[in-house]
Amino acid sequence: MPQLHVADQHWSVAPNTNLLDALNQVGVSVPYSCRAGSCHACLVRCVRGEPADLKPEALSRDQHEQGWRLACQCQIVEDLQIEAFDPLRDGVPAQVAGLDWLSPTVLRLRLTPQRALRYRAGQHLVLWAGDVARPYSLSSLPEEDRFLEFHLDCAHPGEFVDAARQFKVGDVVRLGELRGGALRYDPDWQEQPLWLLASGTGLGPLYGVLREALRQDHQGPIRLVHVARDKAEHYLQSELLALSAACPGFVIEYLERPQLPDYLLQMGVVSRQTRALVCGHPDTVDAFAKRLFLAGLPRNQLLADAFLTRS
Incomplete structure (x- = not known):
């Protein structure tokens, strides 16, 4: 053997x-x-x-x-x-620069890495707290932010989120591998309708993609839908409102989970040129994807990233 x-x-x-x-x-x-x-x-x-x-x-x-x-x-x-x-040997040190609660269960973690990382909106990074590791999507934008930002769903116990609740500004976290992820913004989409469909902390990476689209002067209409457990979990509302005020073609919709089935029934694709990015809980990602395909959206025009449910 x-x-x-x-x-x-x-x-x-x-x-x-x-x-x-x-x-x-x-x-x-x-x-x-x-x-x-x-x-x-x-x-x-x-x-x-x-x-x-x-x-x-x-x-x-x-x-x-x-x-x-x-x-x-x-x-x-x-x-x-x-x-x-070995995160001590192979990982990049990063200092906790900020911690705040965006909702009752969403913790915003901001890190300053020891050396600059080359990344794009929508990518993932493995975070290490001691010997506990968890991949998280980046919510920050490299061209605009001096820190790495992550939105942690702390609604349920988990080794990493339990450790993160104890973080203090100045603590050191180790960064593992940066990986591509499915989400991105392509400048070739500039004239096309852009739909950003998020559930829970799936809003985080899509917020980064949205800011990248606006940074690149996206000309088509933008629609963002956020599905949450309840009204209290709709976070980043003031930031999104400010962006919509500056971009007349940007529309925001908020749904609680029980409202999703009815919303999907009336959901239709206005243009076959629409680009749709879906992110969050696997069940919600799957529900959005199936509805969009039934509505006639070509499969190669949907990018989906289902968050892992293991903590």
Whole structure:
């Protein structure tokens, strides 16, 4: 049977065993969130040997050449020596610059990284609090903000959000991998209708995309819909109102979750040129996507990012 080596430990595993399972079963703590190759929290580096990678396209060529793999997508087929991602060694330090509550359950976290990061609106970044990691979408805009901003849904307990509740300004958080994500703004869309459909903290990255669209002088109409648990959870209202006042073609709609089914029934696509970006809870993302497809929106004109439900 193949031997798996980590630091000074080594043990036999059955062929084709999932690498993430093999590590966590013996107490080697490798964080994960989605087990689908999306969140990139379970990065490990292969020092010797090669696993069967079921999703090689999830990482860049440079990352592959450096030995990085996503443990959740790898099967052990031969002797393998790996190093787990070490946030102290491999992560970028960032200082907590701001903490405030945008709603009863949404915590805004602002970080100042030790070195500048190149990113675009809509991307994800893995945050480490000690040995706890969680991917979060960026809500900030690199051209306008001097900090990295994240909106954390703290409605339910979770290792990272529990740690985040204890953060203080000046504390240090480690930054893991920056990844693309599905959301973006393309300057070629400038004349087209732009729909931004968010649920919960899915508003965060879409707020960044919205600001990027306005920064690039988007000329088509913009429609933003925010679905929340209740009225108290509709956050960023003053910021969005200010943007709509400066952009007459920008319309904002607020829905509570029980209102969503009726809203979807009357929802239609005005133009087949519409670009739709959907972000938030998987159920809401799926509901919006299905309705838009039924209404005639071409599939390649919808970008969707469903937030992971594991905390």
